[in-house]
Amino acid sequence: MTIQPVKGTRDFYPREMAVHNWIVDGWKKISLRNGFEEYDGPIFEYLKMYQVKSGDEIVEQLFSLTDRGGRDLALRPEMTPTLARMVNQQINSLPKPIKWFSVPRLFRAERPQKGRLREFFQWNIDIIGVDDVLADAEVIFTTIDYLRQVGLTSTDIKVKISSREFLAGFLKSIGIPEEKLGDIYVLLDKSAKLPPGVFEELLREQVPDKTISGKILDFMVEQSIEQVRDLTAPNESTESALENLGNVFNYLESMGVGDFCIFNPGIVRGLAYYTGIVFEVHDAVGELRAICGGGRYDNLLKDFGGPSIPATGMGMGDCVLEILLREKGLLEKQLPAGSIDYFVAYVDESYKNQAIRITMELRSKGCSANFSYKAAKLNKQLKQASDQNARKCIIIGQEIESNQLAVKDMTSGEQKLVNLDEFNA
Amino acid sequence: MTIQPVKGTRDFYPREMAVHNWIVDGWKKISLRNGFEEYDGPIFEYLKMYQVKSGDEIVEQLFSLTDRGGRDLALRPEMTPTLARMVNQQINSLPKPIKWFSVPRLFRAERPQKGRLREFFQWNIDIIGVDDVLADAEVIFTTIDYLRQVGLTSTDIKVKISSREFLAGFLKSIGIPEEKLGDIYVLLDKSAKLPPGVFEELLREQVPDKTISGKILDFMVEQSIEQVRDLTAPNESTESALENLGNVFNYLESMGVGDFCIFNPGIVRGLAYYTGIVFEVHDAVGELRAICGGGRYDNLLKDFGGPSIPATGMGMGDCVLEILLREKGLLEKQLPAGSIDYFVAYVDESYKNQAIRITMELRSKGCSANFSYKAAKLNKQLKQASDQNARKCIIIGQEIESNQLAVKDMTSGEQKLVNLDEFNA
Known part of the structure; x- marks a missing residue:
């Protein structure tokens, strides 16, 4: 029986584990x-936990089981619902603000492709209990702190920041009704991944009025905060959103x-649950999917039966990151060499x-x-020592009769006799 | 919506994560x-991979999904089938012997009870390609090396060693047919967990002949290698098994x-696939389930479509271990204190x-x-610093106007003024 x-x-x-460990240890x-x-939760949760707030795309890609x-269960496709459940369960005893991280293994039944697998690891950081966008900025700083540490510069990557709060205010100001916002978010999120013609067509299906859809297309173009402000009929919600955006950059x-x-x-x-600052990190060339993304989700804990408490966070998968680090030549050279201190050889059984x-x-x-x-031939044993990247090779030969061992430095090749006592407990 | x-x-x-990390880091x-x-594999594999060789108990407890x-899949209930699959896939390019470890998360739909959960972590070590029982001894040494490192002594725990090879030879020598061995192993494995009367009754169902079942009961009693040898009609297979047992103890x-x-x-x-030395580690009091177990499985890689290659290994779950370490007072005192280097407080916004x-x-x-x-009251910020176990607290007050900061040592309480330059990049 052969099994794939x-x-x-x-x-x-x-070899792959060494790469994985280096990434996770860095996180x-x-x-x-x-x-x-650090915290962690179970690999599976009740299915309904994801059906409520995660958005259609995630629900369609769930690995579910009974x-x-x-009981209807699902392998976790993201960590935030588990985080919300856990925080709600101990909300009164946990000191605030809560600053937690995790490196969960996650599961999504997607079509496997470059940078997307059905099983992956995702670094999650979250700050719960701070409504100041200072917490959003700190999440972004921590993300950059990692990416900078592994050698990526501000010419390699860009953190692209916007605001769901501002987007909602803008869309409502041009006449989009509240209940249509969710579907439009999902579509706008895909805009960069779709061919321009296809995106515009899909947008006109959602927003038949050409003046309104035209305004949305104007909005989505890369431009300054001042320029988008000019596109918007100002109201309380957009003004507050713009102030938050300004503060986060400061x-x-x-x-x-x-x-x-x-x-x-x-x-x-x-994702459906974002409410404020949102961001993604992209490679400057723009040829890969987002390296990571995150944002503020002030209503999620309440939606999960907890108190109204502000929250913001970030998730970074391991697949796109690894591709980018390899492309930039930053991976192999930073991997610690797998080695052992000693290999013990002996010339006779x-x-x-x-x-x-x-x-x-x-x-x-x-x-x-x-x-x-x-007791293979000494050359064969020395090759084993070298294959295992041993720093030193101890050779037990007839000198052991006078309580001595040969110790060979595998880097310099130098060999000397050492008293056995030195290797006794 | 509240979700459990x-x-x-x-x-x-x-707090629990710190315990978990300390255990895993030690492994x-x-x-x-x-x-x-180190290696790892996927959380799920094809269901049939476990149906073939893992034994009925594991198959009954599978979390399966489609x-x-x-495709019929299952969450991995043990690591050895994945190991066998992976080694077989690259059998020609992997240097032998293969010495690999892993700390997989595993899943078994058991009735949750003390030391048994449906989702747990298990340390696995395996040596593939060595037929000398030296490899079995090395697996046992490594197991003890860990248990000794965390403070357990030879009066706290015992490694109980036997041989499937010898048991098979004994059972066949008293007239048990080959095809009944599997069922008898499963029953004998449960003997210590069943009330004596129940075990004897179940044994007599499998082995109606009272003389034969009586011999099996005599065999299972704790005794010396010499004593069990006397119970056995010696044959080639039992003699070789006894030699291996003697060697492993040497x-x-x-x-x-x-x-x-x-x-x-x-x-x-x-487990159905063991072929030679088998062992379990138990607490000396004998009140807990086995802390770990393992043994030789020389046919598994071949059964999975690979070459005939000897293998031996061990698996240790985290649940029973944690209970024992807590009971012995070895856990709390060895946990590293979660602390931060600095907390930065400031007296004005x-x-x-x-x-x-x-x-x-x-x-x-x-x-x-x-x-x-x-900029909360300074006392409140100092309490935060103390709650977070900060070693030092930097206090930014009016001295900052003359480029100075107060630095408070949180252990000694000593506070001094330091030039801002020291904290600049």
């Missing part, structure tokens, strides 16, 4: 230095990452127990060590 | 120093962990941008730092 892996999943052999390190605490008790300037950030009214985000004992003592003392399972 | 977590799953709030560190390389393409003695290890013919293991800038510069330099989102 399931389409859209990945096998992490040691964790940057989260911790930015003051976030357990033996007849904060990002204070944080020293202003050069990474630009305003782009075409950023909408597909009669020294095997000595070799075993020395290896295990080295390990017990905290050194990484391997040994040969057989 | 699914029965048998866990939420890892930062990884010990694996690496014992010369294992994807949109009509190797464990050389490795310096002989005091942890005892022979126990009652150790059988439930006009210093907010300075606070933001200093915080972000500290982070960019690699320090962990948090700040107050508001």
Whole structure:
């Protein structure tokens, strides 16, 4: 019987695992230095948790299952609903603001393609309990802190920032009714991925009035905050949104990452629950999907049966990131070399127990060590040591009769005799 | 809408996550120093992969799902089938022996109870390509290396070792036919968990001949290798098995962990694919389920369409381990304290941008730092610093006008003025 892996999943052999660990370790390190605490939740939740607030695209792509008790479950396609559930459950005992991060494994039954798999990892950071857009700016800073740390510069990537609050105000000011906003967000979110003609056609299906759809097309073009303000009939909601947008850019300037950030009214985000600042990070060339995205979702915890509490966050998948880092030549050279401290070789089967004992003592003392399972020819054992990237090779030969070992430095090739005591506990 | 977590799953709030990370980091560190390389596979595989070789109990407890393409999948209940599939796929290019470890998240639809959840983590180590029981001994050593590292002694825990090869030889020598062995293994594996009367009754259902079932009951009692040898009509297979058992104990003695290890013919293991040495680690009191278990499975890769290649391994779940470590008082005191390097406070809203800038510069330099989102009363900000376990608190007050900051050591309480330059990039 030969069995294949399931389409859209990945096998992490040691080489791929080293890449994965390097990415995840970086996410964790940057989260911790930015003051976030780690959490995690279950791989599956009740299906209905995603049907309510995640938006149609996510619901269509759910991996769902029914357990033996007849419960309808789904593999988590995103982390935010779990976060909202967990925070709501302990809302009274958790110190605020809550700054949490996680690196969940997520599942979406999409058509596998470049940068999109059915099973992937996503770095999530969230700040709950701060209504000041300072928290949005901090989420964006933390995102940049990571991308800058792995070597990406402000010429490689851009953080494109907009506001759902402003977009909603604009759309309502030109006559779009509240109940149509959700569908329009989903469509506008796809605008950059669709051929211009197709997008315009789909927009006219949603908004038959050509004057109104024309205004939306004018709005979506990359331009300054001042220019979009001029397109809008000002009202309380748009004025407050523009003030927030201005503040977020000021904060990002204070944080020293202003050069990474630009305003782009075409950023909408597909998820249904965003309410304020939204952003995406894109490679400057624009040939890949978004590296990450996020925004403010002030109503989600309340929608999930909790209190009304402001929240903002970001999610970054591992697939597009890895492609970009490889393309920029930033991945291979930063990977830590897999190596061991010692390899223990022996020239005769009669020294095997000595070799075993020395290896295990080295390990017990905290050194990484391997040994040969057989007294193969010394050259073969040295090759094994070299293949395993051992820093030193201990060779047990007849000198062991006078309590001595040969220790070979695998980098310099230098070899010297050392007393056995040095390798005893 | 209020949504509950699914029965048998866990939420890892930062406090639980710290425990989880400490356990997993320990597993990884010990694996690496014992010369294992990390790998991982997908969360789900084709259902049939588990139906073939995992044994009935695992198959009954599978979380299965059908994807949109009509494929029958299952959440992985154990890691070994994925390991076998992955190794077979690259059998010609992988250097042998293969020493791999993984910390997969696994899923079994069991009745949740003490030490058993539907979703758990399991440390796996495997050595593929070594037929010498030296590899079995090394797997056992690595297991003990971890348990000893976290503070468990040979009076707290015992590694109980037996041999499927010997058990098979014994059962056949007393007249049990080959095709009944599988069912008898499953029953014998449960013997310690069943009330003696119930076990004996179930055994007599499988083996109606009282002389034969009596011999099996005699065999299962804790006793020496010599004693079980006397119960057996010696044949080639039992003699080879006994030699292997003797060798494994000799190797464990050389490795310096002989005091942890005892022979126990009652150790059988439930999984169908074991072929040689089998072992379990139990708490000495015997009140918990097995902490871990493993053994040799020389036919599995071949059964999965690969070459005939020997293999041995171990799996340790996180649930029973955590219970034992808590009971022994070994958990809380070894957890690293969650702390940050700096908390940045400021006495007036006009210093907010300075606070933001200093915080972000500290982070960019690699320090962990948090700040107050508001110029709250200084006492309140100091309490926040203390709640977050900050080592130092920077206070921005009017001294900033002369380019100075107060830096308070949160342990000693000492406070001094420092030039702003020291906190600039």
